Amino acid sequence: MSRIPLIAGNWKMHKTLSATRTLLAELNQAVSDVEGVEVAVAPPFTALAVAAEALRGSAIRVGAQNMHESEEGAFTGEISPVMLTDIGTNFVILGHSERRALFGEDDELVGRKVNTALAHDLVPYLCCGETQQEREANETMSVVSRQLRAGLAGVPADQAAGMVLAYEPVWAIGTGLTATPAQAQEVHASIRALLADRFDDATAQAIRIQYGGSVKPGNAAELMAQPDIDGALVGGASLDAASFAGIVRASGAAR
């Protein structure tokens, strides 16, 4: 089964409206001739509508970085799935390690958000990953497995097949430390085995598993050449059109 690589930029808390317009105009141009790679961006909430407008007619997909689990209600400061689809959002990143570590999101909450996203035709990009301490204690797969089993609770196989997972070792996020291709592949293969166990082989083969953590133009090709790495979730390097486009190109060439 061949899975088209998916390169997504998680802009985190960066970019004003004018910076969004500039970056997307540059990016649209920079990747317009690239084939065989799907490209996506997740700007901050304030720039989502402008991004969706700027990318109308483009193949680049637009997503949010988080979402509330309910459709509406008295939840000051939160954004609902209905608001996201209303402005043309295609996907939503859920369970990012920064949400878990800095904003107290637990596995069960992430699972409820995944189900809400699916109910609203938003593609969940479900994130998982271990800390440095957990890796050193040989707990990588027990942590990832716990996060994914809770994150996928109640999700039927036919809906799971359209989802995206992102393996982002916490120690590699924003640190310049990247998992080696072999380290990442080992976890990705274990995740695919977990998916086959949780769903079935065909579903496990259909789900794209991105790697995230200091992906740059210079290391993207060797990561994407691994059989179970189906794309990248890119933080810092997605804030600049040339470096993000460099990752997109390198990924297309590697598959």
Ligand code: 13P
């Ligand atoms: P960096 O690419 O900046 O390490 O961030 C990765 C990430 O957290 C993407 O979601």
